[in-house]
Amino acid sequence: MSRQPGPPLWLLAELTYRCPLHCVFCFNPVDFALHRDELGTEEWLRVLNEARTLGAVQCGISGGEPLLRDDLEIIVGEAHRLGYYTNLLTSGVGLDEARAARLKEAGLDHIQLSFQDSTQEVNDFLSHTRTFELKERVAKRIKEHGWPMVMNVVIHRLNIDHIGRIIEMAADLGAEYLELANAQYYSWGHLNRDQLLPSREQLVRAEAITNAWRARLGERMKIFFVVPDYYEGRPKKCMNGWGNVFLTITPDGLALPCHTARMLPGIEFPNVRDTGVREAWYDSEGFNRYRGTAWMKEPCRSCPEQENDLGGCRCQAFMLAGDAAVADPVCSKSPDHGVVEQTVAHAQQNGPTAQPLVFRNPRESERLARPF
Amino acid sequence: MNADSRPVVNSHFRLQWEKTQQAWVLLYPEGMVKLNGSAGEILCRCDGSRSIDGLVAELEAAFAATGLRNDVVAFLDHAAQQRWVRLA
Ligand code: SF4
Ligand code: SF4
Numbered sequence: 001m002s003r004q005p006g007p008p009l010w011l012l013a014e015l016t017y018r019c020p021l022h023c024v025f026c027f028n029p030v031d032f033a034l035h036r037d038e039l040g041t042e043e044w045l046r047v048l049n050e051a052r053t054l055g056a057v058q059c060g061i062s063g064g065e066p067l068l069r070d071d072l073e074i075i076v077g078e079a080h081r082l083g084y085y086t087n088l089l090t091s092g093v094g095l096d097e098a099r100a101a102r103l104k105e106a107g108l109d110h111i112q113l114s115f116q117d118s119t120q121e122v123n124d125f126l127s128h129t130r131t132f133e134l135k136e137r138v139a140k141r142i143k144e145h146g147w148p149m150v151m152n153v154v155i156h157r158l159n160i161d162h163i164g165r166i167i168e169m170a171a172d173l174g175a176e177y178l179e180l181a182n183a184q185y186y187s188w189g190h191l192n193r194d195q196l197l198p199s200r201e202q203l204v205r206a207e208a209i210t211n212a213w214r215a216r217l218g219e220r221m222k223i224f225f226v227v228p229d230y231y232e233g234r235p236k237k238c239m240n241g242w243g244n245v246f247l248t249i250t251p252d253g254l255a256l257p258c259h260t261a262r263m264l265p266g267i268e269f270p271n272v273r274d275t276g277v278r279e280a281w282y283d284s285e286g287f288n289r290y291r292g293t294a295w296m297k298e299p300c301r302s303c304p305e306q307e308n309d310l311g312g313c314r315c316q317a318f319m320l321a322g323d324a325a326v327a328d329p330v331c332s333k334s335p336d337h338g339v340v341e342q343t344v345a346h347a348q349q350n351g352p353t354a355q356p357l358v359f360r361n362p363r364e365s366e367r368l369a370r371p372f
Numbered sequence: 373m374n375a376d377s378r379p380v381v382n383s384h385f386r387l388q389w390e391k392t393q394q395a396w397v398l399l400y401p402e403g404m405v406k407l408n409g410s411a412g413e414i415l416c417r418c419d420g421s422r423s424i425d426g427l428v429a430e431l432e433a434a435f436a437a438t439g440l441r442n443d444v445v446a447f448l449d450h451a452a453q454q455r456w457v458r459l460a
Binding site: 007009054055057058060083085087109110112146148150176177 | 383384386388390392393397399400401402403404
């Protein structure tokens with residue numbers, strides 16, 4: 001299939017890999033500490049311009065913690081001026097009143113506030129202590145400035161049994177949308193997968209509780225619950241297709257079809273320091289490699305479902321099967337599906353796992369020094 | 373929804389003409405809806421100043437058509453359900 005690809009509609013600007021938190025499911029590359037050379041303000045403004053010219057209209061600004069960039073307001077202001085809808089994805093740490101006011105003035109459209117957690121913070125959060133108070137303050141601030149409030153809580157084996165309390169708190173804080181997204185098993189989440197993957201029983205219970213809350217809250221708060229794909233038997237249509245609508249720019253300037261794709265070996269992704277966004281999107285080998293369906297091997301090549309999921313996630317194929325060009329092993333038709341079944345079987349057992357949780361921090365990152 | 377209601381795009385949505393898509397799009401937190409031609413023409417007139425009667429008259433004039441009321445009302449019902457618009 002060689003249709004001309006459409007334009008990128010979503011730009012994800014990862015401003016920095018730096019972050020004050022240490023989430024065990026962090027989606028930044030494991031070796032993030034080795035990529036410290038961040039794009040400067042002018043470079044970001046150029047990227048915003050070029051992507052907007054191509055047609056990008058949704059702009060996610062994330063990290064790391066994007067509030068660590070002093071030029072965040074300048075970047076948001078330019079994105080707004082160019083006509084993007086601007087979304088700030090933040091833990092809320094550092095969002096004091098002065099910055100909130102400046103971001104509002106710069107034209108920021110929306111803040112997604114995440115409840116991050118390490119196990120310590122889960123406890124904080126669940127026991128209404130420090131973290132909760134911080135989130136409460138930030139949530140109030142978000143509402144006072146008239147931003148719609150989307151809360152995102154990453155769900156996993158260690159907090160899923162508290163899901164009712166989590167929903168209740170989000171409702172108390174006045175969120176309009178709550179995303180309960182199960183941890184994804186990439187990067188740090190992959191390192192910690194055995195500790196994070198919930199059991200089937202936990203998932204079933206959590207979904208039932210979520211549905212009961214949906215019925216109770218009605219239109220007041222919309223709740224999204226995302227099941228881990230390990231339990232689905234079919235992969236997700238990752239990023240809605242490789243190089244189809246999503247464009248990520250990493251803190252150090254790599255243009256990627258997805259924020260985890262830099263882990264893939266043997267692909268040279270373009271860097272916006274020396275390549276224009278148009279050329280990166282349309283002409284680079286990296287963006288073209290897995291576009292459409294022509295690259296597929298069996299069983300995807302002759303699969304009647306290939307347009308539904310486009311073979312799933314290339315990074316997951318690489319992590320679990322060692323080859324980015326095979327079917328995503330979460331698919332029950334994949335010859336490598338056994339690795340997923342084993343992991344899932346393991347998650348049904350109780351009892352402690354052998355290896356301790358690895359917290360995301362620069363020291364661990366340098367020690368591990370591997371992409372995922 | 374009656375003839376005097378004045379529909380207006382909800383404040384948490386932004387309606388915008390996108391040149392590259394040649395379409396009106398509705399933007400909201402982490403999402404976007406690309407509107408088809410008639411949906412776009414209706415929504416871009418929902419600024420709280422026009423009644424449904426006014427809207428229908430204006431559209432019929434703009435497109436030299438008659439009998440658009442049912443379609444307009446059906447779409448506005450749908451849009452209200454999606455919370456894209458509210459009635460001012
Ligand atoms: S997942 Fe946690 S540690 Fe990673 S960037 Fe987000 S807030 Fe920081
Ligand atoms: S075999 Fe490939 S294309 Fe078919 S459902 Fe599985 S992953 Fe999707």
